[in-house]
Structures are given as C-alpha cells and as structure tokens.
Amino acid sequence: MKAPHPILLFWILFLNSLAIFAQNSCECASTLNIIIKKTEDNYAGFYDKVNPKTRPRYEALVDSLRAAAAGLEGDKNCFQLLKKYKKFFGDGHFQLYFNAPEVNIAVKKIDIDESTVKIYLDKNTSQLHPLEGIWEIADGSYRVALMRHPQHPTKIVAVVLSSQNKQWQLGMIKFEAQAQGNSPYKGIYWAGDLSSSERTFLLDNNLLNIPNSGYWIRRYPQEATPLEIAKSQAAEEDFSLKPIDNQTFYIRIPSFGVSYATVDSLLKTHDLTIRRSPYLIIDIRENGGGMNSSFPAILKYLNTHNFKDIHSHFRSTADNLLAEKAIIDRAIREEWISEKEAKPWQETLAKNQKQIGKMVKYAPENIKFKEVLPNPKKVAVLMNEHCYSSAEYFVYFAKQSKKVTLFGKNTGGMMDYGNVRNMPLPCPLFELRLPTTRTGWVDYAPIDNVGFQPDVRIPDNEKDWVKFVQNYWRLPN
Template sequence: MFTVLVLITLSLRAQDCTCAETFEQVVQVYENDYALFNIKVNEANRKLYAANKEVFKKKAGNVSEIKECLPVLKQWLQFFRDGHNNISFIGSSAIIENRKSIAIDKSTFLKEINRIRKKKQNKKNDLLGIWKYGAYEVGIMPKKDAPQSEFIGVILNSKNNVWKPGDVKFELRQIYGNDYEVVYYMDDNSEKKLKAKFQNPENLEFVDYNTWVKVWPSNPNTTINSQETELYSDFHVRMIDGKIPYIRFPNFYEKEPAFVDSLLRSHHQELVNADFFIVDVRDNNGGNDVVYKPLFPYILSGPIQTPNYGLWISKGNIDIFLDGRKPEELDDESKEEYDYLSSLEGSLFWPDGDEYASTSIPDTLFAPHQKVAVLMNEKTISSGETFVYRTRQSEKVILYGQNTAGIIDGFNVLTKTINCFELRYPSSVRARDVAENPIDPYGMAPDVYVDKNVDVLKFAIEHMSLLIDKK
C-alpha cells in the first residue's frame, strides 16, 4: 500500500466566512474530491444536478448568519443520497467551549433526583433517572427555571472523549402523554430536531434515530426486560434458553479484535456444539472491519470474495495524503509514488490491480454444517453492512430483518475544513461496477424479510429451529 496515503484532516480554516462563499467552496470540494461524484452525477441527471445547485446557491446567498448556513449545505448535499457525506458547523472557536453544560456529576445527580422525586408531582415520573445508549450514560432531570413539561439529559459518563460529565446531550419538551419534541446535540454541537416516545418505564425511543434504556432507578417488575435491552447496547455473548449462542455487535469501534477473539474463544465449545447461533448487527453503526474478523472461522463456510476498491485521485485528496508535507520534502520512493498518483488526477486508481475482486481463504473453519442467523435492519450501516456483504457469501448464513442502510458504495472518509464548516466525504469506491450494481441507497436485502414491528430474534429462532428439524 502506498506509504503516502495517510488519511487525516486538512485544515483550511478561515475566520471570516459568508454562506455564499462557503457554498461555492463546498461545492468545489464535492465536485472535485468526492469519489462517487461522477457516478452520482451522470449524463442522465446532469441537468437536474445543475438546477438543484442553482436553487441552493440562491438560498445560500440569502443567508446572513453563518450558522444558519448549515441547513442549506446539508439539504444540497442530500442530492447524492450518501450517508458517508456530512457537513457540520464548527465555528471559529472550540466546540467544547460553546457546549451547554451544568455543574453536576453522577453522585450529585443521584442526590438531586432523589430530592426531586420526593415532590408530589414527580413521584410517578418514570422519565427521571439514568439512561444509557452505546457510549453514553445520561441523567434526565427537569430543566431549571422552565415549565414542568421540559427536561434535559446531561452526560454522567461517556466513552466518547468529546463529551464530559455535565454536558447537555439533549433537551426534551413534552407535547402530550408520552410524546416529546427533542433537541439532540451532536459531537460538533449542531442540533438535531427529533421526536421521542416514552414507550415504557425502561425505553425512551428517539424516533428513527436510537433508543435509550433506563438503568436507574430500576422497576422491580420489569428488571429482566431492562437488563435485556441494556445488553442490546453492548457487545456480548450469551446463551438463549441454555442452548442457542447469541452474539451482539452494536458497533465495530468500541472493542478491539483481540477482545472479541478472547470472548469467542471462551465460548468456543458452546458455539461449535450448537445447531445454530445468532449474530445481531441491528443498529450497528460501523467502525473497523477488523473487529469482526475473529468471528470468520465460526461463520464462514469457505472462501469469500471482496471487490477491489478504487481510490479517487484529485489534487485535494493528494494534499491530504501528503500529511502536510510538500512534494519536495518527500524521499525518493515517496516522491515517485506522488508523481505517479499526480499523473492519474481526475481518475480512479485501483491499488490491487485490474481484477474485479480478491479471494480470502480462511485458515480455519469450525462446524461447517452448522447454521448462523444474522439479524440486520435499516440502521445496519457502514462496516455493519460490509459484515453482511461478506458473511452472506457463507452457505451457513441466513439473513433476517430489513434492508441495510445502503451507504457502502463510498468509503475511506476524508475530513476537510472549509471556513466555519467541516466536510466529510468518501475518497474510495467499493467496486468497479458500483454504477451498474449499486448497494446505495437501498441497502442489501435479507434472505427472510421480517417486519420491524415483529420480534425478529424470536422469529429467527423459531424459523431456524424449524429448518433444522426438517433437515
């Protein structure tokens, strides 16, 4: 692999910026550097793209406050229907300094909630307490000096270093009954407007986004359900009904491959002796492909093919690959690579040659006649999708659920700063035939479609058991 291809952030920050100027620069980045631009914009829709760009150019020209430019940029970007594209407002000062925060830690929060719950109007309010989702543990409490229908969720613990205890992760306003309007704060401090449903005392669903699980105070009548839903947000291996191994991957970034390998080895006999086991990648929001590879000996039935990818060569991308170095500062070998890549500007470079795909042959295969149920849904994205793409080639695997998200035709995301905004875009394409056989934006279909309102885990167990009994 080329030693100069180091994917890091290129900072081009300017202190003063207008929406009109920023729009022009952002368009130039995506037209020149986005790997899928010439696939997404072709002869069939080029006039549509040009008209769409003109509409948003006028919108950008009418924006006076630079922070209000973000919705315009995001709406323009939706033309590409690519979940790996993103624009966020970063302003001219540090994000952390601008974040809403209160002086509170977990110990103080517990004391405060116990005091609040003693009041008559709050005794039966199950919303108050500690909630968890993925890397975050949040305390929900009434918003100070606000109506009784308004609440805030403050960070108590976070595995994401961008967030510190006391930071406000979201604000809730009760509309009626168990329905809420939400302002949800992202890593870049931008606001995401959502709806929320307080489904039951243990589940708070941010509609079409994520679901939080209550961890304190627990309801003694629903402890088992609470424990089950809390497990859903963490990687783990457990036995269902004492005989069916269940492996949960909420993402592929919180755990190291060595940890996954160690846990699988500790359950080795249970995995290989079972008639079938389950791998759950619903709501998996990606990460690093190497995290799931320790599972391959258990899940594959033989060789699998991975399409060779293409790297889009542009001056902007080459500048990022150089890691801030000037061409004249490169050693002879790197300078030769730089000159070669520069000669390919405006085209896709295929590092692994002209073959469509490369074949991976597993060193070890366990229980080749076993079956594996993979659970997936529309929130299975990025590396979650590549997991599905690779494992569906195994004769052991049956996919259950709904289509994946459909955002893997472009990957190797680069970050670039334009004025007060941070842009993210794929620099590589998944395969040579992406234009003819895309996965984006509809995703990959399951072998057995299961409506999202049906308990897919229960259904998969019943379905797989029936298949094995018939066999």
C-alpha cells in the same frame, strides 16, 4: 492625540486583518463555493450522482443556493442552506457538521426540579407527547426530564435533573427534538464536552435510542420493563460472547471499530465451545460500522466456499491523498495498527500519488480458509436499519455462506461510497467529510438508502429476536 507606536500599530492592523479574514472565511457564499468545489473535486460518488440525467437539476440547485447565500447572515441559517446541497447526493457517508460555539441552548437553563416535573406529567397524562417523561441514560450518568419547551412547544427538550458530569448542571438542556410527527424524531444532542451535533431519536415504548450516544430508559410516569432494560444494557455492551444453551452460541458485535487482534483473541477464548455448537447467532443490530479488517476472524465459522470481495475505486486527488496520509499517521500514532501493518497502506498511497486525477481500481481482496467447520451448521445474523458501513460489508460477506440466514430488517444503506475523510475548510464552524472510494456493486446493485434485505423479516412487534430465531429453528429455549 498621540499616534500609536509603530509596533502597536502593526499589531492592531494584524489583529484586525485576522478578524476580517475569520469573518470572510465564514461568509456563507464563500463557504458554499468551497464546499461545492471540494465535493466536485474529491467526492468518489460525484459522477454517479451528477450524471447527464441529473446534471440540469444539480446545476439549477447550485445556482439557486449561490443566489440565496449572497448576503445571508447567521451561521445557523447558512448551515441550513449548506444542508440542501448535501441532501442532493442522498449519501449518508457525505457528512456535514456545524461546530457552533457552544453559547447556545445547552448553557441556558429551565428552572425545574423533579417534583415539579412529576406534577406536570401527572396533570397532563392524556395530553403528553410520546417522548415526555423522566428518563435516564443506560449507564445512569444522566437523568433528564423530557418535556415540551415552555417557550417553544414544537420542541421536546431534555432538561438535566442530575448528572455525574460536573459540566452539566440542573436545568441545562441535554438534547432537543422536534415534536411533530412520529419516531424517528430529528434534533440536536449536546455531548459531555458541550459539543453539539444533529441526531436521530428512535422511540420504542420506554426506550429511546440515540445512535452513537446510547440508550435512554424511561423511569416516569411509566417504568421501563425488565425486558426493555435488558435490551438497553445489551446494546451498551462491548463485543461479547456467550453460550445460550448447549446447542446455541451467541456473539454480540455492537461495532466493528475494534482491531482484528482483539476479535481474534476473544474468539480463541471461546473457540472450542463455538465449534461444538450446531447453532450460532451473530447479533450486529445498531452496529454503525468501523473497519472491515476487524471481521475476517468471525467469517471462519461461516465459511462454506470462501468469500469473494468486490473491486473498488479510489478517487486520487491532492486533497484525498493528504487526508489519507493524515489518517495513516493517526492510525500509527494512536496505535490502531502497527507500523508493519501500515506499510501496505503507505505503499498504496505512494502508488496513488502518481495517479492524481484518476479513479484508481483496487483489486478485490478475497477471503479464503483451509477448511469448512462441521459446526456451527446454521448461522443467524441479526441486523436492522441501524447497521451501516462496515456492518453492511459484513452482511455482504455473510450472505455468501450457505450456513447463514439473515434475520431482521433491511440494513441502513450506506456503503456504496466509503473511506470517509476530512476535508479542511477555512471556516472552523463547518466540517465536511467526504467518501473517497466507490464500491464495485454500484454498477449493478447499489444499496445506498436501500440496504441489504433479510432472508427472514422479523415483525415490528417482536421484542425478543433471539427467541424468534430459536423458534424459527424450533430449538428449545
């Protein structure tokens, strides 16, 4: 047999070495060790979470996970093991994702059509799972049948009946959730590009809220009410402002992922009306956060004696500094901020380069205004358990105002540690994102997994929160 040409032999060996490297880079024991090291070296909350009291439990967990990871096969099995490490820290900003190749349940099909689904639903009315039915996403771009999986009855799957996205065909599975227990349900959601992520599914009668993916509306066997449909549409709106009546102005903020300039511009359009309104309702329900810099423009209407920030600490490490530079460069490139606005950020980065290995203290940035506006006299902030991160920071400032009453439910409890940055891993199947800063209130009143409490708790059976506030204030509605 003729020996391969030397150049061909080189490429065979090179490609084989790449394949071996790719395989080894995703080997579970190796991946676990890298995630442990990245966490211990860079996570801003590590020394709070792993303290003299908890260290024995942490070390026992690490030892048991390393033993279990040795020789463990299957990427999904490895991800389940890695999640046990993540769970120890109890921090929603500590993020671990599984970027599985999308040759999975999303491209498998269940052979059904809408008429078949309706027959099934009508036949089994008394035995249906609370999730089962025909549903549409709020913007109408997907219609699915939520039903028990024929081969896996412990799973509820959303089978596509119609889609405006050409990548999604009849019978493909859009998302799946565990059937056991009550809402919220846990499961997996496949986005428009077929990428997958773990999600929580919150059922409220004929509405299904999938945070970061929007609301779904039940269409069969029972139809969502007009009030439920209005609620889903309101939740899908962007930043919106409107007078409710001649006394009350309403501001809806579904995300703080907008720039200060955008918020300020919108407020200026309605400024005169807001200043004439004795009552202001600010609705931040379902607000998953964004940028703290986006909300100071709103605070001028809440101001009674200015707003005190609290110090924080940045864990200055080589990885965190690289991640910080990457996000500054991206912010400029994608025009989130101007180069002028980025300059103080870049100067802070340069100072932190000289303090590697330290928790660098950031002084509080208090917010001051020249005046206290006569109107609004009373301000309601509507908040719920899906308010996270920067939304919670807004609540932290808002509760300092004598004008403000917090209505609703506890916030989600995810702001003790922030400024989450990507930590590159050799294995592309897994993604690790860690908080790099520590908020000063951790020293005296941490909120992780607790959240900020409302002043007035709104009952679970109350559907119209705005009307509830008006009745509380005894306003006409």
